[in-house]
Amino acid sequence: MESPGQLLELIRATDGITRSDLVDLSGLARSTVTQRVDSLIDAGFVVEAGEARSTGGRPPTLLRFNSESGVVLAADLGATRARFAVTDLDGSVLDERAMDLLIADGPDPVLATTMKVFDELLDATGMSPNDVRGVGIGVPGPIDFAAGRPSDPPIMPGWHDYPIGDRFRDRFRVPVLVDNDVNIMALGEFWLSDPRPTSMVVVKIGTGIGGGIIIDGHVHRGAKGAAGNIGHIQTDTEAVCNCGNVGCLEGVAGGAALAEEMRAAGYDVENARGVVDLVLSGNPDAVVAVRKAGTRVGGMLAGVINLLNPEVIVINGDIARAGQPLLAGIRETIYHRSTALTTNDLQVRVSDLGDTAGVVGAAVMVIDSILDPAVVDADIESRVGAVA
Amino acid sequence: MESPGQLLELIRATDGITRSDLVDLSGLARSTVTQRVDSLIDAGFVVEAGEARSTGGRPPTLLRFNSESGVVLAADLGATRARFAVTDLDGSVLDERAMDLLIADGPDPVLATTMKVFDELLDATGMSPNDVRGVGIGVPGPIDFAAGRPSDPPIMPGWHDYPIGDRFRDRFRVPVLVDNDVNIMALGEFWLSDPRPTSMVVVKIGTGIGGGIIIDGHVHRGAKGAAGNIGHIQTDTEAVCNCGNVGCLEGVAGGAALAEEMRAAGYDVENARGVVDLVLSGNPDAVVAVRKAGTRVGGMLAGVINLLNPEVIVINGDIARAGQPLLAGIRETIYHRSTALTTNDLQVRVSDLGDTAGVVGAAVMVIDSILDPAVVDADIESRVGAVA
Numbered sequence: 183m184e185s186p187g188q189l190l191e192l193i194r195a196t197d198g199i200t201r202s203d204l205v206d207l208s209g210l211a212r213s214t215v216t217q218r219v220d221s222l223i224d225a226g227f228v229v230e231a232g233e234a235r236s237t238g239g240r241p242p243t244l245l246r247f248n249s250e251s252g253v254v255l256a257a258d259l260g261a262t263r264a265r266f267a268v269t270d271l272d273g274s275v276l277d278e279r280a281m282d283l284l285i286a287d288g289p290d291p292v293l294a295t296t297m298k299v300f301d302e303l304l305d306a307t308g309m310s311p312n313d314v315r316g317v318g319i320g321v322p323g324p325i326d327f328a329a330g331r332p333s334d335p336p337i338m339p340g341w342h343d344y345p346i347g348d349r350f351r352d353r354f355r356v357p358v359l360v361d362n363d364v365n366i367m368a369l370g371e372f373w374l375s376d377p378r379p380t381s382m383v384v385v386k387i388g389t390g391i392g393g394g395i396i397i398d399g400h401v402h403r404g405a406k407g408a409a410g411n412i413g414h415i416q417t418d419t420e421a422v423c424n425c426g427n428v429g430c431l432e433g434v435a436g437g438a439a440l441a442e443e444m445r446a447a448g449y450d451v452e453n454a455r456g457v458v459d460l461v462l463s464g465n466p467d468a469v470v471a472v473r474k475a476g477t478r479v480g481g482m483l484a485g486v487i488n489l490l491n492p493e494v495i496v497i498n499g500d501i502a503r504a505g506q507p508l509l510a511g512i513r514e515t516i517y518h519r520s521t522a523l524t525t526n527d528l529q530v531r532v533s534d535l536g537d538t539a540g541v542v543g544a545a546v547m548v549i550d551s552i553l554d555p556a557v558v559d560a561d562i563e564s565r566v567g568a569v570a
Numbered sequence: 571m572e573s574p575g576q577l578l579e580l581i582r583a584t585d586g587i588t589r590s591d592l593v594d595l596s597g598l599a600r601s602t603v604t605q606r607v608d609s610l611i612d613a614g615f616v617v618e619a620g621e622a623r624s625t626g627g628r629p630p631t632l633l634r635f636n637s638e639s640g641v642v643l644a645a646d647l648g649a650t651r652a653r654f655a656v657t658d659l660d661g662s663v664l665d666e667r668a669m670d671l672l673i674a675d676g677p678d679p680v681l682a683t684t685m686k687v688f689d690e691l692l693d694a695t696g697m698s699p700n701d702v703r704g705v706g707i708g709v710p711g712p713i714d715f716a717a718g719r720p721s722d723p724p725i726m727p728g729w730h731d732y733p734i735g736d737r738f739r740d741r742f743r744v745p746v747l748v749d750n751d752v753n754i755m756a757l758g759e760f761w762l763s764d765p766r767p768t769s770m771v772v773v774k775i776g777t778g779i780g781g782g783i784i785i786d787g788h789v790h791r792g793a794k795g796a797a798g799n800i801g802h803i804q805t806d807t808e809a810v811c812n813c814g815n816v817g818c819l820e821g822v823a824g825g826a827a828l829a830e831e832m833r834a835a836g837y838d839v840e841n842a843r844g845v846v847d848l849v850l851s852g853n854p855d856a857v858v859a860v861r862k863a864g865t866r867v868g869g870m871l872a873g874v875i876n877l878l879n880p881e882v883i884v885i886n887g888d889i890a891r892a893g894q895p896l897l898a899g900i901r902e903t904i905y906h907r908s909t910a911l912t913t914n915d916l917q918v919r920v921s922d923l924g925d926t927a928g929v930v931g932a933a934v935m936v937i938d939s940i941l942d943p944a945v946v947d948a949d950i951e952s953r954v955g956a957v958a
Contacts (some may be wrong), residue, residue, distance in 0.1 A: 209951070212660065214948065252852065324911060333911070334911070344747050379793075380793065381790075381792060381793060390665065393877065395877070395878070397785060397790060401771075402878065402879065403879070403880055404769060404879025404912070405768065405879050405880060405881040405912075405913070405915065405916070406769075406879055406911050406914070407879070408879040408909065408911045408912045409877065409879040410877065411877070411879070411909055411912065412876060412877055413874040414876055415870065415872075415873040415876050415877070416869065416907055418806045425909070427906075427907065481804065484803075484804065485803040485870075485873055485875060488799040488800060488802055488803050489781065489783070489797065489800055489874060489878075490783070490790065490792055490877075491791070491793050491796040491797040491799070492792065492793060492795055493793040518815075521796065521799055521802060521813070523712060523721070523722070523794050523796045524792070524793075524794060524799065526794070527792070527793065527794070560597065563597070
């Protein structure tokens with residue numbers, strides 16, 4: 183009973199599929215599949231690409247999602263750095279740029295730079311503004327997702343309630359989606375996992391600590407878009423956090439807290455990256471500090487695991503580059519504190535994607551939206567009239 | 571582009587809807603809606619019931635979900651008590667029974683009793699076994715949901731890997747679903763909420779402490795069906811838990827722990843219900859103990875709220891009957907520890923459903939499964955041939 187949009191979902195999940203396999207998978211009549219596939223081909227969503235191995239007679243044609251029928255522009259705007267990419271409709275990066283960019287400079291200069299880099303990326307890949315199917319943007323603060331506006335973001339002065347999408351929507355006439363940096367990172371980690379897990383928690387340990395939750399392929403944003411705020415879960419310490427509370431995880435295990443700890447021990451360290459450089463150079467004080475931070479993060483994660491029983495946990499962010507000492511501390515506490523049933527097959531790993539996860543996730547957020555079956559169905563209906 | 575099953579979902583969400591409103595809601599052509607509604611009426615899922623107010627001309631006919639076209643049998647098997655119900659296909663209880671029943675007696679006697687009570691309930695409501703469309707059962711332990719079998723349940727000797735559904739499936743030839751007691755309680759609380767929230771966490775504080783998570787109308791079970799295991803999240807205490815770990819929430823705030831605390835203070839209290847009786851009689855020691863337990867539960871919930879940002883939190887279970895002192899302790903800690911954005915519109919309440927939530931949830935679990943759009947579509951296709 184699948185609609186054209188739902189058939190497209192089936193096709194996207196494969197590297198190429200025959201009409202016969204679609205009949206089997208969908209339970210639809212062959213004539214119905216033929217008609218709906220034709221409408222998907224006419225609309226440019228699907229192409230015939232090569233032939234499947236024959237089981238006798240003429241080899242059947244393979245259908246593939248036409249991921250080259252447009253591009254998506256993606257930006258991951260961090261506190262001090264930004265990464266931009268142009269991707270195809272599979273979320274594959276065609277070209278990207280990274281640069282220092284201060285979010286605290288405010289919306290006008292930051293978004294003007296973003297538009298400029300988007301134009302460069304289109305030029306560099308031989309694409310025109312007409313090829314753009316959507317724009318996805320991540321920012322380091324809480325977002326009212328439906329409105330696409332930051333909501334009292336603590337480290338983004340001037341951005342509160344700013345309509346980030348407007349100038350891109352005016353320019354490209356396409357959907358523009360905005361989410362916070364950790365949610366898009368989580369979506370990118372999910373998308374590039376093989377196989378993709380049914381549930382996943384991504385922890386970003388940079389200056390602060392944030393979390394992204396993927397359930398059944400979707401970001402869980404919560405009632406106010408504030409889900410994943412794991413940096414302010416309480417630990418059993420007395421450290422005062424910049425949020426005004428005492429004992430927040432971020433106040434003892436975030437990159438800023440670790441840098442301060444190293445400075446107190448006499449090291450000349452500016453930020454999270456400085457801490458990681460010390461760890462990678464083998465400095466024992468830094469290794470101990472990061473491992474201890476790992477046990478704190480692990481204590482928080484033990485609770486998350488008991489609550490959500492995720493299939494995969496991924497650690498990303500600057501501090502994640504510290505690698506083993508961090509992971510060892512995290513695992514030690516998780517295995518001590520979570521139930522056996524939840525940890526037996528649990529994967530806990532440091533990301534091998536780094537910053538790429540963010541821009542890919544920003545693109546995938548847009549792709550999921552514009553290829554939503556209901557959106558595809560509406561598009562096809564508007565082209566060919568009602569498809570019963 | 572909605573299929574018949576998806577149209578049925580739209581109809582179920584209303585108290586009665588016209589074909590015109592379905593055309594508007596679905597975006598389908600009027601002729602398609604007419605055809606699909608006819609197939610739903612032919613299959614018995616939908617009935618014409620009354621007339622909408624006319625806006626001129628002949629008043630249009632209202633379509634309603636035919637919730638009386640069958641019944642569901644539901645059982646909530648607790649550690650020492652059980653509740654059974656027969657419901658219609660809206661989850662409305664037609665009749666119910668509660669009794670003492672020890673889960674530790676093992677599957678044979680407990681399930682024989684369950685079958686006997688199911689037969690009594692069918693008799694009492696004038697239904698026959700042929701009217702049964704599905705069976706839903708909750709048990710107080712971890713469940714492999716796909717298989718419908720308990721998985722090393724700590725307080726259910728003899729139940730490990732037992733195929734609970736088999737005898738009901740053999741008898742009634744219908745789907746039988748089994749889940750743990752807190753998940754069905756959460757689903758029942760969700761179903762009977764008005765309006766139904768997009769996300770909800772239900773905490774059951776009985777002898778132990780468990781949680782059920784509802785996201786987008788579905789129970790979140792996690793990778794191994796072990797989600798919601800909040801009783802073993804760590805608190806900052808040194809109490810040894812029966813799981814072998816130290817500092818578990820359940821070991822300081824569960825009903826068994828509270829009863830022990832009251833006994834140590836010289837009170838003759840057997841269990842959670844005894845503690846609540848003391849609270850309700852105004853005993854200050856019991857009030858203080860329950861309020862303190864509330865702050866412990868609130869501390870755990872503050873983390874859950876930061877992580878998931880749910881719309882509603884409901885407290886149920888024997889200890890929930892203590893009411894205000896418990897809720898005050900919970901709220902005090904939540905508002906202290908969670909971010910303002912997550913708590914501004916958060917509802918935290920004690921259930922007014924009590925034990926009914928479990929059996930209703932067990933029934934709704936089954937109803938959601940048998941009325942899943944894909945299942946309805948397959949049913950209709952098998953009756954009337956391929957519906958394009």
